[in-house]
Amino acid sequence: MRRRRARAYLTFGVASIRQRWWEAAVQVGVALLAMAVVGAGLVTASSVPASYAATKLRLNGPDLWVGTQSAAAPALYAEVARLSQVSATTPMYMVQSGVVRAGGKELPAAISPLPDTPPLVGSLTVAGGAWPAPDANVALLERGAAQSMGVGPGSDATVVGGGGSVGLRISAEVRDISHASYPLSTPALVYVTRSVWQALGGDAAATTARFGARIRDLSQLRATALAIRDLAPAGVPIAINDGALVVEGLQPLVLALEGFLVLFGLFGLVACLFFIVGTTRADLIRHARTLGILRATGWSLRQVRWLLMLQRGAPVLLGVLVGAVAAVALAGWMTDQVVQLMGLSAALDAAPLVLAGTGAVFLLAALAAVRLATRGFGRTSPGATLAAGYRQPPSRLAGSLEVGRGGIGPRLGTSLLLGRPGRTSTAVAVLLLGLVTVIFSVITEATLSSFGSEPSTWGYAYDWRVDYVKGLAPADAQHALDGTAGIAASLPVYDVNATIDGNRTDARFVTPAQDLLRFHLLTGRTIASDSEVLIGAGLAASTGLAPGRSVLLQVGSAPTTVLIAGVYRELDNLGQVLVGRDSLLLGLQPKATPAYFVVRLQPGADAAGVRSRLEQSVAGQFVVSPVSDLIAVPLGNVFQAVLLILGFGLAVVAGMVMFAMTMILADEHTFVIGILKAIGARRRQLAASLAWAAGLLIVPAVVLAVPAGILLTAALIAALSQVVGGVDVVLPVAALAIAIPIALLAPILGFAIPARAALAASPLEAIGMER
Amino acid sequence: MLKYDIDSEIEPLTAPMVAAHGLTKLFSGGGADLRAVSDVSFELEPGIFAAITGPSGSGKSTLLHLLGGIEKPSSGEIDVAGTPVHALGESELAKFRLMQVGFIFQAFHLIPNLTIFNNVAMPGLLAGVASAALRDRVLRLLETVGIRDKADRLPHELSGGQQQRAAIARALVNDPQVILADEPTGNLDSAAGDAVLQLLGELNDRGKTLLMVTHDARIAGWAGKQLRMRDGRLVTTAEA
Known part of the structure; x- marks a missing residue:
């Protein structure tokens, strides 16, 4: 009986769809698109962190990266290796600041020596090319930076370090994940062979060092990170990064992508539902006599409604199914686009669950739309429907x-x-x-x-970030900038480690009353005196600090009390940033030197010509990074x-x-x-x-x-x-x-x-x- | 007694009011032509009430559609009230349908989402009749056909007989000389059908030329002249 009824539904449903195939096609198309974008957005959001976890597992990568001064690094490295929560460590990499020039571009670089053989624990997995011999005149470049510069294995490059400049070939790309996530604050990671390292000045030129650690119990990751931080001697800067933070650094963008995809999809869904209501109502009138005949020959209202639901639900189901496949493809592509910048391999996460849930919601919404459209239909008797239709x-x-x-x-x-x-x-x-x-x-x-x-x-109202290599005095750098035609304004930026109210943070100090750095205030007001600072939204969220609070700021070993004037929007470093006047810093550390300069060009200036003149004036000791690039x-x-x-x-x-x-x-x-x-x-x-x-x-x-x-x-x-x-x-x-x-x-x-x-x-x- | 009072007297004519000569209509499709009307010729004098009769598929409705200018003949000539209908272009045909004939359909064909008043007024609106005059004329016509109180209703709210009365009022609103009715009682019960026929008879008494399609011999008996068709041909013409 039930089978025969199902066949009756199917017969009418198929006949109707064949007669009005274009309506069914529109429903399939809209449901497909809506499902594809909503599904892709949701799957991508969960797949990005899943890709990090999967890649880390596959590459045997570290859970934490620890960076500190080169002099203090060996002792800290030894202590960290002894911690019971730490299961393994990467080699310790000495780091010297420098420049990498390739493909007609240049980037500030963090240059490290390569171990002779690939390390067991570490992200130094070669993504393209081969592991070089210790005496080869080559470098490995992190993939994000290589893509940014438009170069790859086989390209020529020049690496400038503290002790000189070396022309070499890029032999491979390595999976490293910082530059792509923090392009403005993180230098490109360049790994060179032992012979190149020596030519660049070697350990003597290294100012910092870093190493990675694997943690036994990931639920103790944060506690372990705090324990490592406490191992550093007072006054010694230490930076601890969870690799996942890099992924989280991209989360705002991933969330934006997901948010817009879901918004697009919901628009599509609502359009689909409106269309279903409209076409169902139209059918009640167009097929009034057919429906009257069905009712007069024994079909109940519920059965007629089921028939209409079948006619609408089948195309939506088809659209949802095809849309789910499209969502997987789209999510795979987007996830790959996002994570490959970070050196990760795409891994789709929770796709069946997410897609099944989304599809079910779509289908139920479509059936509900039919139910809504047929409201009141039963008030017309079968006789009246037969005679005059449902009006x-x-x-x-x-x-x-x-x-x-x-x-x-x-x-x-x-x-x-x-x-x-x-x-x-x-x-x-x-x-x-x-x-x-x-x-x-x-x-x-x-x-x-x-x-x-x-x-x-992004808060950057300037054209270039200009880094200067070791050996060029800050005053000479400023003089060169001031004396180059085509530059409208330049500004030194001091970038140091600091502690505010007991929380370590990145602190930037700039000249007041300038407009090259615009701080988009979320709450509070701008800085009005040397004793006031702004904090990034991320820092405010993680510490609970708010405008109006007076807190202790410590830069190096010099403490002072500052008033938090406002909270500003800072996308870099998850907003874990503090901003104050440079006069505040120079009061605490009179010998502090700028980390880099920001430069705005005159309107209509020939950027290439200005850059050429500027670099000539300091014999190539500047690294000019166009912000828009x-x-x-x-x-x-x-x-x-x-x-x-x-x-x-x-x-x-x-x-x-x-x-x-x-x-x-x-x-x-x-x-x-x-x-x-x-x-x-x-x-x-x-x-x-x-x-x-x-x-x-x-x-x-x-x-x-x-x-x-x-x-x-x-x-x-x-x-x-x-x-x-x-x-x-x-x-x-x-x-x-x-x-x-x-x-x-x-x-x-x-x-x-x-x-x-x-x-x-x-x-x-x-x-x-x-x- | 019919209360309808036409606005202008109909001039007596010596020429036929409706004339067809060698009228043929072919429908193409399915690989073969269907000869719905074949070489039909006849003449009807002004003021006559004629019935076209015949079994289903004999071509009587198609003949009426040809006379009313809602189908074009494949060959032959049609003359209605002095107008050579077969020679008219699209726009002139529309004007002919609007002013010179009133068509009454078996299925009423009232516009479902317009009130009865607006349905009846529609030909007057299309003809550009002044609003006040049209309003008076429509209300008088509705009074005449006995559904004055239904003016603000929608078609589906009326019975079949009432809907057909509204269709008759609509056919009269521009005071045409010829009324063409295609099975006007086909969808009605006998009482409502008789009332509609009574109404049509009274229109004929007032001088309107009336041509009605029916397959019912009893209804055809109301007409003064019968044109009998079979297989698309006019087989007999009989006076009552």
């Missing part, structure tokens, strides 16, 4: 359209629309949603393009590609839904057109009334959609920015002015095509077009 009551507006107001075109067009207020309102809602979706896509695309490429978004690295291309696909895809879906909805509406008018033609309406009159109806449908949608789309998008991006930080809405007026009319073509065509067919048909053909 929605007229609206009061339609009732007021009596003779005497306006021409026949507007009056008829208005009556046609308002006589079916339920359908018309659904169509307007779909149009509204479609246009809002297009506006959302355009604004979001522009916003994220800016987010990825505009230095000021550096910040373009993390995920910029992923965002661009994904958003381009999504924005275009979603706009197409919105167009399809709008097209389909107006087509359904216009389809119904073909019957009316037939009657009107039969009683003598001229084509021009009918065209005028249809144009009026289309205008009545589209104009209010545009008037509502433009402000609603802009406000909604701004609100959504602002909400996302609360989580991610640094996302400012960009309103691309020109792009919107082009996109909105193009988007409107879809509903106009949807209205025009069936209307045109009906107008061209004979009256009897048009009457017969009623489905």
Whole structure:
């Protein structure tokens, strides 16, 4: 019995889908896209940290990296190796600051010597090329930096260290994961053979050292990190990084990606649901007699509803299934794009669970939409349905359209629309949603393009970061910058380790009253005196420090009390940064030297020429890093590609839904057109009334959609920015002015095509077009 | 008694009101042509009530559609109230349907989402009749056909007989000389059907030329002249 009923459902369902295949195709398409983007966003978010964990396990990498002064490093290394929580350590790598130049670019470099053989524990896994012989004149470059410079194994490079400069070949890339995550604050890691190391000055030129440690119980990771920190003698700077922090460093961007994907997907889902409600209601009228026959021959209302759910649910299910496959592919690609920058291998995490849950939600929502659309359907008896069909009551507006107001075109067009207020309102809602979706896509695309490429978004209102190599006096460096034509302003930045209220942090000190570094205040105010500091949002969140609190600041061994004036948005180093005036630092450490300079060029200056003159003035002892190049690295291309696909895809879906909805509406008018033609309406009159109806449908949608789309998008991006930080809405007026009319073509065509067919048909053909 | 008072007197004509000569209609499709109407010729004088009869598929509805200008003939000539219908272009045909004939369909074909008032007023609106005059005319017509109180209802809220009365009122609103009715009682019970026929008869009494398609011999008996069709051909023409 149940089997026979299922076959009955299937027979009707298949017949209906075959008859209105394009409706089913739209449902499949929208469900597919929505599922693909929501699924991909969710899977990517969990896959990035999973990729780190999987890669670390496979490469036998360390759980913590410890960096300190080179002189104190051997003793600390020995003590850490003895800790019971530490199961193994990497070799200790001495580090000297320098420069790497390759592919026409240069980056500040942290140069270390390679062990003679690959270490058992460590991230020095060669990703491309071979492990070099100790006497080879080669270097290994971390993959993120290599990509940033556009070079790879076989490329020539120049490495400048504390004791000289060596021309060599890049023999391989290694998996290292810092530069890609922190392009502005972390130098490129360069590993050189023993012979090159010696040529660069060797251990004598090394100022710092670092080593990695594996932890027995990862639940004790933080406790172990604190224990290692306490091993360092007072006054000796120590930096401890969990490799996962690097992944977390990308989390805001990954969250942004996920957030926008999910937003896109939810827009698609809502569009899909509106479409289902609209087409289901249309079916109740179009197939009124069929449904009347079914009910008159023994089908219950529940069974009819199940039939409608099958007709809608099957395409959605198909879209969800194909969308899940697309989500896996998209998530795999995005995860790979993100993690390969960090030297990791992509590993999808929790995909079946996430996708099954998302798909189930989609399917249930589709069935709920059918249930909503069929509300009230049972109030019409089978007899009445058979005789006259299921009709929605007229609206009061339609009732007021009596003779005497306006021409026949507007009056008829208005009556046609308002006589079916339920359908018309659904169509307007779909149009509204479609246009809002297009506006959302355009604004979001522009916003994220800016987010990825505009230095000021990240708080950097300068063009270059200029590092100087050891041997060049800071005063000479400043003098060279001041004396180079084309440079509008330059500013020294002091970057030191500090402790604030007992918490170690990165501290930057800058000249007051300048605008090269703009601090986007989240709370509080700017610095007004030497005894005030700003703290990054990450530091505020992790320590609970807030504006108005006076705390102890210790730089080296010199303590002082400072007032926290404000909290600012800092994407670098997870916002674990403190900013104060350089006069405050120089009061504590009179011999402190700038870590680097930031430089703004004069408007229209020839950057290459200025750079050449500047480097010549100090005999190549500057490392110039264009900010826009550096910040373009993390995920910029992923965002661009994904958003381009999504924005275009979603706009197409919105167009399809709008097209389909107006087509359904216009389809119904073909019957009316037939009657009107039969009683003598001229084509021009009918065209005028249809144009009026289309205008009545589209104009209010545009008037509502433009402000609603802009406000909604701004609100959504602002909400996302609360989580991610640094996302400012960009309103691309020109792009919107082009996109909105193009988007409107879809509903106009949807209205025009069936209307045109009906107008061209004979009256009897048009009457017969009623489905 | 019919209360409808037409606005203008119909001029007596000596020429036929409706004339067809060698009228043929072919429908193409499915690899073969269907000859729905084949070489039909006849003339009807003004003010006559004629019935086209015949079994299903005999071509009687197609003949009515040709006369009313809602189908175009494959060959032959049609003259209605002095208008050569076969020679009209699309726009002129529309004007012909609007002003010179009133069409009544078996399935009523009222516009479902317009009120009865607006349905009846629609041909007047299309013809550009002044609003106040049209309002008066529509209300008088609704009064005439006995559904004045249903003016603000939607078609589906009325019975079949009431809907057909509304369709008749719509056919009259531009005061056409010829009324064409395609099985006007086909969807009605006998009482409602008789009332509609009574109404049509009274229109004919007022001088309207009436041509009605029916397959019911009893209903055809109401007509003063019968045109009997079979297999697309006019087989007999009989006076009552």
